[in-house]
Amino acid sequence: MEWLNSSWMHREGLARGSEGRTHHLTEEAQGKYHYVYGPFPDPVLQVAPGDLVVVETKDAFEGKIERETDSPSEILNVPFLNPQCGPIAVEGAEKGDIIAIRIHSIKPRGPQPVGTTALIAEFGGLVGTAHTAVLNEALPEKVKKMNVTEDGVEFNSKITIPYEPFIGTLGVSPEIEAVTSLQPDYWGGNMDVPDVAPGAIVYFPVHRKDGYVYLGDCHAAQGDGELCGVAVEMASTTTIQIDVIKNRHIAWPRLENEDFIMTLGSARPMEDAARIAYRELINWLVEDYGWDKLEAYFFLTQAGRVRLGNMVDPKYTIGASIAKSYLA
Amino acid sequence: MEWLNSSWMHREGLARGSEGRTHHLTEEAQGKYHYVYGPFPDPVLQVAPGDLVVVETKDAFEGKIERETDSPSEILNVPFLNPQCGPIAVEGAEKGDIIAIRIHSIKPRGPQPVGTTALIAEFGGLVGTAHTAVLNEALPEKVKKMNVTEDGVEFNSKITIPYEPFIGTLGVSPEIEAVTSLQPDYWGGNMDVPDVAPGAIVYFPVHRKDGYVYLGDCHAAQGDGELCGVAVEMASTTTIQIDVIKNRHIAWPRLENEDFIMTLGSARPMEDAARIAYRELINWLVEDYGWDKLEAYFFLTQAGRVRLGNMVDPKYTIGASIAKSYLA
Amino acid sequence: MEWLNSSWMHREGLARGSEGRTHHLTEEAQGKYHYVYGPFPDPVLQVAPGDLVVVETKDAFEGKIERETDSPSEILNVPFLNPQCGPIAVEGAEKGDIIAIRIHSIKPRGPQPVGTTALIAEFGGLVGTAHTAVLNEALPEKVKKMNVTEDGVEFNSKITIPYEPFIGTLGVSPEIEAVTSLQPDYWGGNMDVPDVAPGAIVYFPVHRKDGYVYLGDCHAAQGDGELCGVAVEMASTTTIQIDVIKNRHIAWPRLENEDFIMTLGSARPMEDAARIAYRELINWLVEDYGWDKLEAYFFLTQAGRVRLGNMVDPKYTIGASIAKSYLA
C-alpha cells in the first residue's frame, strides 16, 4: 500500500512505519473488560511504538444476547455495557502527543450467528429516549441474530449486506475523567464511524502518560447514523498497530486512509458535531497543508464531505473529510 | 437509461414516461423573479404532465456580485435574495397528489467568471449568525469569483473541482403560506442537497391546484453542508421534465436516481432533519416495498446512507437513502 | 399607572401616551379570519397612533372543539389553525419603525365552558412530533373543557388556576412572506409568552407600510413552555392601544411592563432562542441605557431572568428580562 509511506503515521510516528513486535490480547489476557474510558485501571499490556496488537473484542452486549427470544432489558445491566479491551500502555506517549492507530484487520469471532442487533427501550434515533424524554409508549424489545462471515452479513433470507467491519469504540483515556464507553468525545470512544475500518489510521490526542488505548464494539456493518442504536454487533479478532507522534497537539480525533483525511467531532445537537469536525479540518489544512484559514473555509464549502457516524449515543459523531487528491 | 422505465415517475406519472412539449422559460418570459414560495403570484407558464421546461435561472445573488472587490452587504437587499423562476402551473395537479420533476441537464450560463462564492456577515456554518447569536466580531466579507464550465470549477490556480451541478432550490407552493426561498421545508425549497442533480427525479407533495413549481439557485459544485453558506453559485440553463402522480400522499420530498431512493428532511436542530428523513424512508419501504416497519428500522440501521445538504439555511436539510440494489 | 409616563411608548410614540379613538373589531367586522401573518390581505381596520381597538378574538381552534368527546383530528383542518384578527393598518408606520402595542385588557367571551385544552397527535413538548419524528405510537387524543371567568380557571373539581390571561399570538406582517400563525418569529406571531399580558407594552419591528397588526389565540392561563401544546384556549374580548415609534430599528420583539424590560427570541434549538433574546437585551442596554457591551454581558449573567414561552411551536420562544429597578 503505497500511500502508507506518505501517511502522517509513517512520516512522523516514532516507528517511522516499521513494524515492531506482535502482542496478543486474548480474552484470558484481558480478564475483566472495562466500561469506562479512564486512567484508573492498570494496563493489561504495554507496547512500544510500531508494535501490533491482536485483540479479542467482545460484542457490545458482552455476548449475552444469544437468541432472538432473549430480552435485552432482562439481560443487560446498566452501566455495564459496551465492554472494552485495554488499557494498553504505549511507551513514550505523553500528554500533548498523538497516538496513531492503524487498523490492519477485523475478523468475526465465535460461533454463528455472530451478529446481533436489537431494539432497546428508550434508545435509538427514531424513538423517545432518556434524553429526548417523551410520554409515548416505548417500542417493543426485539432481537435479530445474523450469520456474519467475511463474505457478508445475512440480514435475512433475501438480503446480504456487504461485510464492512469497523471498530465502533476506540480511543484513549481522558486525563482525570473516567467516562462511559457508550459516549464518544474528544478522546474517541463510541464514535461509531464506519470509516474507522481496516485501511485507516486514526489519530488521538494523548492526555496522560502512556496514553491508555481502549477498544471494543466492532461492527460487521452499519448504516450512517446507526439508526436504531445497535449495528451488526460482533465479537472480533482485531489487529491494530500503534505508534506515537511526539509534541503535536490536536483537539479531536483525526483519520486518514488512502483516499481522504477526516476529522471527527462529537456533540449534541448534531450541528455542533459538524461544526467541530469542519473547524478541525480547517485547522488541519492550515497547519499541515499551508492553507489560509478563510480560503480553506471556502474550499470545504465546495468540496468537503460529511459522514454521519451515530445519531444515538450520548453525543452524536460526524466526520468531515476532504479528498487527498486535492492536497497533493 | 434503462432504470427510468422502472422509476416511480414512469410507472405512475400521468405521462407514463413519454415526453410532451418543450417550453422555454427565459429571463424575459420570467420577468420578475420571486423571493418566496407561495400561492399568490400568477403562473408564468402552464405545462402538461410530461412536458419539459428549459429554464434560465439566475444565481442566488441575482448576478449582482460581479467582482471579488464587491461588498455583499452593500449590494444585497434582504429579503430579496435567492431569486426563483416560476411559478409553473402543472395541469391536473391537486392537493394530495405528487409532482415529479426529472432533472435532465444543468448548464452554466453567462460570461465568465460565472461562479461566485462569498463570506456574508453572520451567515454560515462556522460563524455566529442571526439565530446562533453571539457577541464575537463577524468575519470579514469576502468574494471569490470562479470560471465554471462543464469541465470543472477553477477554484484557484492549482485546484479544479469537478463540475457536479445541481438545483439548490426547487419545490412547490405551500397551500396558504408564502415563505422565503432561503428556507427548505416539506415543500422543498432551499434544500441544497447535491443529489438534486441531472439524472435524478424529485417528488414533492402537492398542496394547491396546479402545484406551482419554483426553482433557482443552481450550484456548479458544493460540499456537504454548504459550509460557509454559499456554494459555487451560477446562472444556469436548466432542463426539467414535470409529471404528476395522482392521489398519493407524501409528507416530505423524495428522490430517486439510478442507484438509490432518498427522502429529504429539513429542520433544526440537525438531528430532527435526520429523524424526518429516516422516518420517511421507513414509510417508503413500508408503503411501496412491502417491508415491516421495525424490520425496515433494523435494515436502515445497517445499510442506510445519509447526505448532509445544508447546515446553514433557516432549516438544515438531510437526505436519507438506501441502495436500490437491496430493493429488487 | 405612573410607570406608563416613562415607558418607551409614551416617551417616543407619536401619540405621546394620549388615547385616540376606540375601534371595535367584532367577529362581524373581521369576517374571514386569517391563518398566516403576511402582507397580502386588505386591512380590516385602519387606526391612527394612539387609537384603541377592542378585538373579538376566536380561540385557537376557532371554537370548533365544543365537547370533551370531540375529536380534534376530525375537526381541525390543517393548515387552517389559530385564526387571527387583522390585519390592522397603522397610519404612519413604515419599514424601519416600531409598532408599540399596549395591552389594556383581556376578557373571556362566549358561553361556558369557555376554556379548552387538548392532546393532539404528534404535537406537544413531551411527545414525538412531525419534526422530532419517532416511530412510537402517538398518545390518545383528549379534550378538556374548563369554565373560565376572571375569577379563575376551573381546572378540575379541586383545582382552580388563577386567571392570568395573555395574547398567545400577536405581531405584525413580514415584508414579503406570509407565514403560518402557528409560528413565532422576529415579527412576533405565536410566541405564547405569558408576559404579553394586560399591563405590558410590546414593541415590534415594522416591515411594511402600515405595519399590519394581527392578533388572536388568547389564553386564560398557561404554564411555562405550554407543555402539551395547548394552553387554556379561549375566545376573548381584548383591548389594545397602538402607537408608532419612528425611525428606530429593532431586530426582534421587545416588551416592557412596570417591573422589567424583556426581549423575545424564537428559534430552534431552544438555546438559540435564549441567545437571540439575551443578545437583543444587551443591545437594548447599550443603545438606550448607555451600557458598555461586555459590562452588560457581565450584568445579565448575574441578574438576567428568563421566561420560557413555548417549547412546542415551530420555533421555541424565550424572553430575557432585567428588572427596571436596576436601570434607574
Next chain:
Amino acid sequence: MEWLNSSWMHREGLARGSEGRTHHLTEEAQGKYHYVYGPFPDPVLQVAPGDLVVVETKDAFEGKIERETDSPSEILNVPFLNPQCGPIAVEGAEKGDIIAIRIHSIKPRGPQPVGTTALIAEFGGLVGTAHTAVLNEALPEKVKKMNVTEDGVEFNSKITIPYEPFIGTLGVSPEIEAVTSLQPDYWGGNMDVPDVAPGAIVYFPVHRKDGYVYLGDCHAAQGDGELCGVAVEMASTTTIQIDVIKNRHIAWPRLENEDFIMTLGSARPMEDAARIAYRELINWLVEDYGWDKLEAYFFLTQAGRVRLGNMVDPKYTIGASIAKSYLA
C-alpha cells in the same frame, strides 16, 4: 419553618427530621480538592443520616484569580477547574436509595473582594465555544472582582445585586464513571440552578454504597442561564444537612422548598433538558401525589414553571416546578 415537617426528607428520611452531629469540613480537612464526580477517592468524611456538615468551599477558580488584571488563560489549568469538597460518605446509602440534602446556609468566606466573574475565551452563552465551534475571533479575556457580603453584591459603583447565594455544583458519585465537575447530569454536578439555595432540600439518586456527596462552586448571585459562564463566584462556608431515603428510585435530581417542588434535567439541546425535567415532574405527580399521567400533562401545561439554570456548561440545566399550593 413549618413546611419542613411535611417535606419528603422529614417524612421519609431515616433521621425523620432530627439533627445529628455537626461535622466541619475545613480546607485543611479536605486537603486536596477534586475535579471529577466519581467513586475512586477515599471519603474525606463519614456522616450519619441527619448529620450536618459545615463545608469550606473554594470558588470555581480555586481562588487563583485575585485581581482584575489577572489573565484567566494563564492562570487556569484545564481540566483542574471547579474544585469540589468531598466525597462525603453517607452511612446507609446504597444504590437505589435517595440522598436528601437540606441547605441551611451559605456565607461568603475570605478577604474582599470575595466575588469574581470573568470572560473566558471560547466559553459562555453568547460566544462560539469548543462545541459550538466557530471561526470568529474570541472575545477579550476580562475579570471583574466584586465585594460580596450578606447585604449584597457590589456589581459596580451604582448597582448592588441582592445576595442570593446558592450551591452551583452539588451531587453524588456516578456508579462507575468519574466525570468533570464542570458537567451537570443525572447525579447533579454543575447544575447552576439558583433554587439550590438555603431553604431548599435537594434529592439525588444514589448510585453506589455511601453515595459520596460532592459540593463546591457557590455563587453569591446569578442570573438565569449564567450567561457569560461565570456567576459571582465566591469561597464559602456552607452548611448542609444530609439524610437518606431508602429504596426509592428517582432518575434525576429533585428539589423542594416551602413554595414548590422542582425536577432538574440536564442535556443538550436545551429542549431536552426541559423535556427531562417536565417528564420527571409528571412522574413525581403520578407516584407521590396520585395524579393520572395525562391529567398531570394537562396540568403542567397550564401551571408549570421553568427555571433556566445554565446555558453554558457541557449540558444545560432546566428546573421544572409546580407550586405546592396546588398539591394540598
